[in-house]
Amino acid sequence: MTEGFEGPVPGLPASYFNDPDVFKQVREQVFFRTWQYACHVSQLPNPGDYMTFSLFEEDIVVLRDREGGLRALFNVCQHRGHRLVEGSGNKRLLVCPYHAWSYDLDGRLKGAPASETVEGFDRSKVCIPSIRLEEFLGFVFVNLDPDAEPMDRCYPGVREAILELCPDIEDRKFAAEHGIDEGCNWMVAVENYNECYHCKIAHPDFAKGIIDPASYGIAPFGEGKVLMHSSLPTQDDGAWYDVSGSDYGSFYLWPAASIQIYPGGVVNNYYWRPLAVDDTRVYRGWFSDDGAVDETLERVIELDRTTTFAEDLVLVRNVQRGIQSRGYNPGPLVINRQGGIDSELSIACLHRWLREAVDAPRPHA
Numbered sequence: 001m002t003e004g005f006e007g008p009v010p011g012l013p014a015s016y017f018n019d020p021d022v023f024k025q026v027r028e029q030v031f032f033r034t035w036q037y038a039c040h041v042s043q044l045p046n047p048g049d050y051m052t053f054s055l056f057e058e059d060i061v062v063l064r065d066r067e068g069g070l071r072a073l074f075n076v077c078q079h080r081g082h083r084l085v086e087g088s089g090n091k092r093l094l095v096c097p098y099h100a101w102s103y104d105l106d107g108r109l110k111g112a113p114a115s116e117t118v119e120g121f122d123r124s125k126v127c128i129p130s131i132r133l134e135e136f137l138g139f140v141f142v143n144l145d146p147d148a149e150p151m152d153r154c155y156p157g158v159r160e161a162i163l164e165l166c167p168d169i170e171d172r173k174f175a176a177e178h179g180i181d182e183g184c185n186w187m188v189a190v191e192n193y194n195e196c197y198h199c200k201i202a203h204p205d206f207a208k209g210i211i212d213p214a215s216y217g218i219a220p221f222g223e224g225k226v227l228m229h230s231s232l233p234t235q236d237d238g239a240w241y242d243v244s245g246s247d248y249g250s251f252y253l254w255p256a257a258s259i260q261i262y263p264g265g266v267v268n269n270y271y272w273r274p275l276a277v278d279d280t281r282v283y284r285g286w287f288s289d290d291g292a293v294d295e296t297l298e299r300v301i302e303l304d305r306t307t308t309f310a311e312d313l314v315l316v317r318n319v320q321r322g323i324q325s326r327g328y329n330p331g332p333l334v335i336n337r338q339g340g341i342d343s344e345l346s347i348a349c350l351h352r353w354l355r356e357a358v359d360a361p362r363p364h365a
């Protein structure tokens with residue numbers, strides 16, 4: 001993965017972060033063609049349970065159908081386009097609040113008031129389009145591209161590597177999540193997440209409480225668009241909890257999700273939703289054996305939220321301002337071919353993946 005990265009590798013021109021046309025391409029070429037984290041299976045335990053979210057202007061509902069399977073549908077009524085359901089909850093049918101068309105949990109139209117007065121009205125011809133969905137070790141992902149490769153082909157080897165670090169990850173349950181608008185382009189946020197060159201300076205607590213900076217590294221993983229962060233547990237007295245048992249490993253799955261195993265098997269995640277060319281919402285989730293937040297997990301969540309998470313927020317907001325300056329000329333990346341905590345090889349990979357997606361000639365351009 002270091003081919004093409006010999007000598008000083010220049011940073012990405014700021015237009016990739018600032019240009020609204022690039023952002024439109026990112027929506028089509030990146031986010032509508034790749035796997036996006038939706039929720040955890042444990043958040044939809046019963047038939048009829050559903051949750052909603054938006055990806056750019058697309059409203060999506062993920063639900064558990066009557067047979068117990070998970071499905072993703074566009075959250076849009078096929079009558080005149082009203083959104084079908086809001087938030088999360090449990091429904092026997094999806095009933096549109098506008099004119100009360102009702103749909104089965106598989107998307108088929110069940111009833112449409114007064115439609116019997118319409119000669120030839122064929123209910124069976126109306127169905128909410130479904131969206132690809134996959135369960136990946138308990139994490140539910142969707143993909144708007146019906147022809148997308150399955151996750152195991154997009155991210156080969158990740159499933160096995162995560163199971164090696166955390167064999168019982170599929171028994172985990174959703175425990176807590178918080179999100180915040182970062183006020184920066186999505187790539188600024190994702191870049192910040194995927195390098196630890198700033199960790200010793202910006203995250204003294206993380207560098208003592210969780211990881212061991214001397215063994216930390218972020219490197220491309222396998223054949224897919226994946227970056228793996230790895231480290232031994234912290235060797236410092238300032239550990240946030242009992243970190244013994246297993247190492248730290250985090251798997252960033254292009255473009256906007258990451259599954260993290262903190263030392264000792266504390267499972268958590270990050271995912272990002274671009275909101276505008278200069279705004280992104282980041283979410284931080286935590287998982288436990290029974291879905292409860294015990295005292296230790298509560299302390300870890302709070303320490304993370306008030307240190308690493310808060311510290312990164314300040315950094316990315318600051319960078320967003322800088323990349324919009326006419327005085328910014330991207331400097332070379334600091335790439336150490338030996339790896340290590342200070343290498344920005346991961347940033348070069350992200351830039352390459354973004355350029356592959358948005359620089360390629362478009363068939364319908």
Ligand code: FES
Pocket residue numbers: 077078079080081082096097098099100101
């Ligand atoms: S738009 Fe949904 S029933 Fe009319």
Ligand SMILES: [Fe+2]
Pocket residue numbers: 192193198199202203308311312
């Ligand atoms: Fe950071």
